[in-house]
Amino acid sequence: MTIPAHTIRTALRATAAGFGAALALTACAHGGGGYAHGSASSGTRAGTARTGAAVKVTVTETEFALKLSRSSFAPGTYTFVADDAGHVTHALSVDGPGVRDARTPDLRKGQKAALTVTLEKGTYDLYCPVDGHRQLGMEQHIHVG
Known part of the structure; x- marks a missing residue:
């Protein structure tokens, strides 16, 4: 045929x-705007916070520290924007109640990535999951109350 x-x-x-x-x-x-968006890992819930849209928190990553743009957290949805201001590859991971191993992709100098998670009451670890960086000081503990 x-x-x-x-x-x-x-x-x-x-x-x-x-x-x-x-x-x-x-x-x-x-999305766009130069951000790489992190995937929603098991236990991560993206969506609208009880009080409205997600709250943006910038996490500046350098050798070897994390600096957050805010220090007070209430339960709700947050978009953590990881900003690699260092000279080597970094990433951002969030672990805590209801959130397990949520992370951004690896970032090179000057890159940013957004990670949206819903935080409940409790303590969360924010850290760089790149080999050895957490042990070198790239870790912050936040309390959500």
């Missing part, structure tokens, strides 16, 4: 259009 050339061209155009739409949707789903 021979398939007419115009049928093949039509099928190829439809496939290309579908592929282009899928790429556009993927780009929108992963």
Whole structure:
């Protein structure tokens, strides 16, 4: 059986259009603005906080320290924006009640990544999961009350 050339061209155009739409949707789903978005690991709940939208907290990462833009936390949803201001690769991980191993991808100097988690009452560890960095001081404990 021979398939007419115009049928093949039509099928190829439809496939290309579908592929282009899928790429556009993927780009929108992963956000823009220069941020790499962390994945939601087990126990991580993204969504709206009891008081509204997620609260943004910048976490500046250098050799070998984490500096948070705020020190007081109430239960709710937070977007931690990891900013690698150092000279080597860093990342950000969050562990605590209801959040286990939520993390950003590895970041090079000058890169940023956003990680959204919902924090309950309790104590959380924020740290750089890159080999050995946590032990060198890249760790902060926050209390959510």
